[in-house]
Amino acid sequence: MRIKKILNNNVVVSEDKKYEEIVVMGRGLAFQKKIGDQINVDKVEKTFILEEQDVSDKLGELLKEIPEQHFDIAYKIISFAKERLDYKLDDYIYIALTDHLSFAIGRYNQGINLPNALLWEIKKFYKQEYKIAQASLAIIEEDMNIKLPEDEAASIALHLVNSQLSGENMEATVQMTKMVNSILAIVKYHYQIVLDEDSINYQRFLTHLKFFALRFVRDEGKTKVGVESFLYEQVKEKYKEAFDCSEKIDEFINKTYGWHVSNDEKVFLTLHIQRVATQEKNAEKRMLE
Incomplete structure (x- = not known):
């Protein structure tokens, strides 16, 4: 070589x-x-x-500004994550995570703690990434003898999620997380239920919502309402309450982001909502019997 x-x-x-x-x-x-x-x-x-050819140049620039130990820690964390995640991480994570960790360690040494406003959502929606991020804090503590706050685990988890999306920026990831949280809140209030976050139907719904939000962030979801298909009318008629809930989601998306949910997307949303809501209602009935 x-x-x-x-x-x-x-x-x-x-x-x-x-x-x-x-x-x-x-x-x-x-x-x-x-x-x-x-x-x-x-x-x-x-x-x-x-x-990615340009990553090495950016990495070289970063290494001129930060202690190399910070890059060594990021490398350990990324290697640890790659062994446990079932998706590929973008090369840019070597820069993004190293830069973040160096800044976080610097803040810690200055006694500055910045709370992560999305801590609760990240723990809830990105459980696998958050678990890895918690282990990352242990790696940092072992290497540098400093104990970073739990908020930093949430930030590390977000970097892993962001790297999965390959090409999105952190602002987009945060926007997606907020969108998913808001949609789940609409479903809960519409049905007046508590969703079982450990159920397979909830996990399917959550996965769908993550990619639903990603399509909007990438401009792939900003579609105009098209011709109503037979399936659309059938779902609308058969699952009226779930469809009404998808309409509320459409109204929220339009007011908040200026987008409309396509008819195709409403069909999928309605089916997921129907499945997860029916599961919760059946569970409540069993508890009352």
Whole structure:
């Protein structure tokens, strides 16, 4: 392996046999070296592939501004997450999470605590990511002997969610989380029920809502009302209460975001709402018997 870029004394960019960019890390790896020099493989401690060409440049800029230990911690957390998540993380997470952690550690050292307003929602909607983020706080504590607050676990979880979406920014992720929370609230108030968050129907509904919100964020959901199909009319007639609830959601989306829910989307929303609401009503009946 030869050095393609030098990010700092301990981190360089090279290429693998498939000519893919890889980041290579090791103590003193680039000391007194220049581009084109051979890498001492005995010093290599960690490597990872970069699929996006511009990430290494941005990473190099970031490493000039922050302690390398902060990048090492981010690398550990990302590797830990990759082993446990069933989806792929975008390369940019190496920059975004490293930058966030460095800022969070700096705030901690200054005695500044910034609460995460979405802590409750993140714990509720992104349980897998939040569990990984909690373990990440333990990694930080072990490496740096500092105990970051629970709010930081929520922030780390959001970065994992954001990386899953590949190409969305953090603002979009926050907007999606708020949208999902608002829609669930509409369903609860419409039916006057408490949803069983551990049920399979709730998890299906939640997954649908996440991608529903993502389509709006990506402008894929801003569709005009089309021709009413037979299925649309059938669902509207058969599940009147659930359809009325989907209409309330449409009204909320329109007032809040200036968008309209398409007829196709109303069909799917109605079916999910019907399923999860029926489950809760049946559970209540069993409790009263």
